[in-house]
Amino acid sequence: MAWWNDLEPLKQEALAAFAAAGDLTALDQARAAWLGSHGRFTALMKHLGSLPKEERPAAGKAMNAVKAELEAALAARRRELELEAARPKVPYDFTLPGRRRRVGRLHPLTQVIEDIVRSFRRLGFAVADGPELEDEYHCFDALNTPADHPARDTQDTFYLPDPAGPRGRWLLRTHTSSVQIRVMESQPPPVRIIVPGRVYRRDNADATHNPTFHQIEGLYVDRGVTVGDLKGTVEHVFRELMGRDVRIRFRPHYFSYTEPSYEIDFSNALTRKMGREWLEIAGCGMVNPVVFETVGYDPEVWTGWAFGFGIERIAMLRYGIPDIRLFYENDLRFLHQF
Numbered sequence: 396m397a398w399w400n401d402l403e404p405l406k407q408e409a410l411a412a413f414a415a416a417g418d419l420t421a422l423d424q425a426r427a428a429w430l431g432s433h434g435r436f437t438a439l440m441k442h443l444g445s446l447p448k449e450e451r452p453a454a455g456k457a458m459n460a461v462k463a464e465l466e467a468a469l470a471a472r473r474r475e476l477e478l479e480a481a482r483p484k485v486p487y488d489f490t491l492p493g494r495r496r497r498v499g500r501l502h503p504l505t506q507v508i509e510d511i512v513r514s515f516r517r518l519g520f521a522v523a524d525g526p527e528l529e530d531e532y533h534c535f536d537a538l539n540t541p542a543d544h545p546a547r548d549t550q551d552t553f554y555l556p557d558p559a560g561p562r563g564r565w566l567l568r569t570h571t572s573s574v575q576i577r578v579m580e581s582q583p584p585p586v587r588i589i590v591p592g593r594v595y596r597r598d599n600a601d602a603t604h605n606p607t608f609h610q611i612e613g614l615y616v617d618r619g620v621t622v623g624d625l626k627g628t629v630e631h632v633f634r635e636l637m638g639r640d641v642r643i644r645f646r647p648h649y650f651s652y653t654e655p656s657y658e659i660d661f662s663n664a665l666t667r668k669m670g671r672e673w674l675e676i677a678g679c680g681m682v683n684p685v686v687f688e689t690v691g692y693d694p695e696v697w698t699g700w701a702f703g704f705g706i707e708r709i710a711m712l713r714y715g716i717p718d719i720r721l722f723y724e725n726d727l728r729f730l731h732q733f
C-alpha cells in the first residue's frame with residue numbers, strides 16, 4: 396500500500412494539534428507548523444511532484460481531501476477561539492436588568508405653551524415669532540403707548556446701552572405684543588396668530604414675579620370680528636386647558652392698543668380653594684383703530700381682537716405651584732413631577 400493511502404495517522408495528529416491550540420496565537424502557530432510554507436503537510440504536497448506519473452492522480456486526490464478536512468477544522472477552531480476572546484473576562488450575569496436611561500420630559504412651562512398652541516391651532520391660528528431684543532417703536536410707539544407710560548420708564552424696562560436706532564432705543568421686549576406689529580407690518584389682513592415667547596421686566600423676584608417670564612399673545616384680524624368671538628375663543632381654550640368647570644369673566648380695563656379693553660378673570664375649583672373666586676390672568680380687547688392705521692390696515696374695513704396671557708400664571712394655577720421661582724431653578728425634584 397502506497398504511503399498516500401495511509402494519511403490517517405498524520406491527519407489525526409494535525410487535528411489534535413488544532414484542537415489543542417488554546418488561543419488564536421497558538422492556533423496560528425499550529426497552522427504554520429502543518430499548512431504553512433514550511434509545514435509538515437505542505438512538505439508532503441511538495442513531494443507529490445517527484446512521484447511516478449501514474450501514481451500522481453490518486454496521490455493528489457487523497458492529499459487534497461485531507462487538506463480540505465484540515466482547513467475546515469482550522470476554520471471551526473478559529474471561530475470558537477474568536478468567540479471566546481470576545482467574551483467578557485469578568486463573569487457576567489446576563490439576567491440582570493439593563494441600565495435604564497431616564498427619559499427626559501418637557502418643562503412644565505413648555506407643556507402649557509404646547510397645550511395652548513395645540514388648542515389654538517385647531518381653531519386655525521398659526522404660530523408667529525419675533526425678536527426678544529426689540530426697539531421702542533415695536534414695543535411701544537406702534538402700540539399707541541404714550542411716552543409717559545410707566546412701561547417705558549427705565550425703572551420698568553431693560554434698555555440696552557447701545558445708541559438708539561431709527562426705531563428708538565433698543566430694549567428687551569416687555570411683552571409679546573410687539574410681535575402683533577411685526578406680523579401686521581409683514582402681511583395683509585386677515586391675520587390669525589398666536590405668539591408664545593419670553594419677555595423681560597425690571598421686577599425683583601418674589602413668589603409671583605420674575606424679571607423674565609413667558610407670555611402668549613393672540614391676534615385675530617378680519618371683517619366683522621366681535622368681543623363675542625374673543626370671549627368665546629378664550630373660554631373654549633381655557634376649558635380645554637384647565638377643565639370644564641372653568642369660568643371666565645371680562646372686566647373693563649385700559650390698554651392703549653385696544654379699545655375697548657378688558658382684563659380676563661379666571662375661576663375654577665382651585666382658585667376657590669386658594670380663597671379667591673376670581674384670579675386675573677390676561678389682558679385683551681378689540682384692536683385700537685389707531686394701531687391698524689399705524690401698520691397700514693384700513694380701520695374702516697378691518698376689525699380685530701388681541702390678548703396676552705401670562706404662561707407662568709396659568710401653569711401655577713394648573714399644577715398648584717405656589718412660587719414662580721420654582722420654574723427657573725432646574726431642580727429635578729421639582730421638574731420630574733410634571
Ligand code: DAH
Binds near residue numbers: 652
Ligand atoms: N401686553 C399686555 C401685558 O403685557 C397684555 C395684553 C393686553 C396683550 C391687551 C394684548 C392686549 O394683546 O390686547 O400686560
